[in-house]
Amino acid sequence: MKLTHRMRRLRRTPAIRRMVQNVYIHPEDMIYPIFVTELADQPQEVSSMPGVYQFPLDHVLSEVDRCVKAGVEAIMLFGLPAEKDPQGSQAYAEDGIVQEAIRKIRAAYPDLIISTDVCLCEYTSHGHCGMITAEGQVQNDVTLDLLAKTAVSHARAGADILSPSDMMDGRVGVIRQALDDAGFEHVSIMAHCAKFASAFYGPFRDAADSAPQFGDRKSYQMDPASGTRQALQEIALDVDEGTDFIIIKPALAYLDLVNQAAENFLQPIVTYNVSGEYAMVKAAAQQGWIDEKKVVMEMMKAFKRAGADIIITYHAIDVATWLKEGQQ
Numbered sequence: 021m022k023l024t025h026r027m028r029r030l031r032r033t034p035a036i037r038r039m040v041q042n043v044y045i046h047p048e049d050m051i052y053p054i055f056v057t058e059l060a061d062q063p064q065e066v067s068s069m070p071g072v073y074q075f076p077l078d079h080v081l082s083e084v085d086r087c088v089k090a091g092v093e094a095i096m097l098f099g100l101p102a103e104k105d106p107q108g109s110q111a112y113a114e115d116g117i118v119q120e121a122i123r124k125i126r127a128a129y130p131d132l133i134i135s136t137d138v139c140l141c142e143y144t145s146h147g148h149c150g151m152i153t154a155e156g157q158v159q160n161d162v163t164l165d166l167l168a169k170t171a172v173s174h175a176r177a178g179a180d181i182l183s184p185s186d187m188m189d190g191r192v193g194v195i196r197q198a199l200d201d202a203g204f205e206h207v208s209i210m211a212h213c214a215k216f217a218s219a220f221y222g223p224f225r226d227a228a229d230s231a232p233q234f235g236d237r238k239s240y241q242m243d244p245a246s247g248t249r250q251a252l253q254e255i256a257l258d259v260d261e262g263t264d265f266i267i268i269k270p271a272l273a274y275l276d277l278v279n280q281a282a283e284n285f286l287q288p289i290v291t292y293n294v295s296g297e298y299a300m301v302k303a304a305a306q307q308g309w310i311d312e313k314k315v316v317m318e319m320m321k322a323f324k325r326a327g328a329d330i331i332i333t334y335h336a337i338d339v340a341t342w343l344k345e346g347q348q
């Protein structure tokens with residue numbers, strides 16, 4: 021055959037493949053989620069997320085240490101309070117579990133990037149991300165003040181980045197204003213801009229004990245069947261209100277939107293590789309049906325290729341460790 025173009029020439033040796041490679045994974049582009057709990061005095065493994073634990077305050081520094089040693093420079097904190105109530109008051113309590121965890125971690129790791137989930141569902145007795153009416157409707161506007169109080173309390177404790185994940189309308193603007201009013205104009209917002217009502221969050225709700233006690237989240241999180249335009253509008257609104265980063269969540273099934281977000285906006289693009297995605301990989305790997313390392317690294321490359329600058333992932337420490345060992 022007389023072929024002008026032979027693509028295989030660029031794949032002939034490992035060195036040539038490395039030379040033409042243009043997707044790289046860096047430990048410093050990953051955020052590692054950590055669950056802190058008031059409900060136990062020993063680390064509790066989450067049954068649907070092997071390798072992921074809920075940490076009592078006394079044990080959280082050892083997990084942060086593992087993270088830092090691996091080269092991961094950012095964490096995202098989620099809290100499990102001892103007490104829940106309809107207003108989710110432990111979400112914005114000065115001595116709440118996340119606030120205490122931030123102070124403890126900040127004291128030990130001055131340079132670590134500490135981000136936090138800003139939401140009420142882990143703290144409300146009904147498990148919804150906002151206040152509810154007597155009829156069980158999730159209320160938007162009265163929820164915003166509580167989210168802002170939560171955000172300010174995290175900033176006061178020493179958080180660098182606040183990540184609202186509730187999907188109430190207008191919360192980014194209200195949180196930005198409250199932070200600025202309290203003197204935290206230097207603290208950033210990483211909003212879950214396009215967050216879908218996804219079955220991929222199942223294992224997280226075990227990890228964070230945050231399942232809604234009735235109904236679902238479809239009146240506030242996006243419909244997986246809604247098109248790209250609605251996602252772009254959600255992002256545009258949050259950008260107008262002042263988000264510093266754009267999160268698309270989940271990751272794997274929404275890479276079209278990661279790509280669209282990267283093409284249409286200038287803020288750093290973040291994708292959240294969620295609990296159900298993690299659980300599927302772990303389960304198949306435990307069965308010996310897939311090669312965990314190879315599958316995880318391929319997923320990370322797909323996130324980057326789609327346009328993500330930053331990846332929130334439960335695999336972060338493993339990925340960073342594999343990169344160090346040169347096994348990627």
Ligand code: PBG
Binds near residue numbers: 230
């Ligand atoms: C809280 C929140 C959820 C996740 C992150 N923040 C759950 C939900 O919206 O029900 C899911 C993360 C994951 O599945 O890994 N609102």
